[in-house]
Amino acid sequence: MKAPKRKLKVLISEEQLQQRCRELAAQINEDFAGDSVHIIGVLKGSFMFLSDLVKHLTIDVSIDFLGLSSYGTSQETSGVVRMTSDLALPIKGRNVIIVEDIIDTGLTMKYLLENLRTRMPADIKVCTLLSKPANTREDVPLDYVGFTIGDEFVIGYGLDDAEFSRNIPYIGVVDLEDED
């Protein structure tokens, strides 16, 4: 199977991503000083952002993951969020920070917040690398936002297009001017 060959435009560079990870981590360190946080990464898209973010956390941190999927091979949500894998650890009484790559329509985060609240954490905060407000349909509280972007399909740094391109080290968009 081959990934589509397209010209990509850099929307957010590696340097900008690293700088923002340091800034977001500094804010979390300050907000939870003297306390501990339980980080929940939403797979698959969040894996690169999460691994860069947590390197800069100096507070006590535990980490778990769950898998959610709603896009499949499409660039539009199916509208149905499916849990592909659940957490390994309980979250009752914990200060949870959900780490996501992107809030697009908001459907995934709405589903996740409803699900996790039933497990009685002490607190839930949302940390997302990207927010696409022009496309957001569900009103979800965002506590830490890396970058606000326009209504365009982005790939790289964990985000995929039909499972390809997650390994690109920056956030890119397809450069339509260079399409044949």
Ligand SMILES: O=P(O)(O)OC[C@H]1O[C@H](OP(=O)(O)OP(=O)(O)O)[C@H](O)[C@@H]1O
């Ligand atoms: O706000 P929404 O419109 O719900 O979109 C955001 C969600 O969509 C993507 O997941 P996807 O279903 O592509 O799974 P993946 O992380 O495995 O790529 C992304 O990683 C978010 O979890």
Ligand code: HPA
């Ligand atoms: O813009 C996007 N790119 C990749 N995956 C996504 N999932 C929701 N929105 C996006």
Ligand SMILES: [Mg+2]
């Ligand atoms: Mg995806």
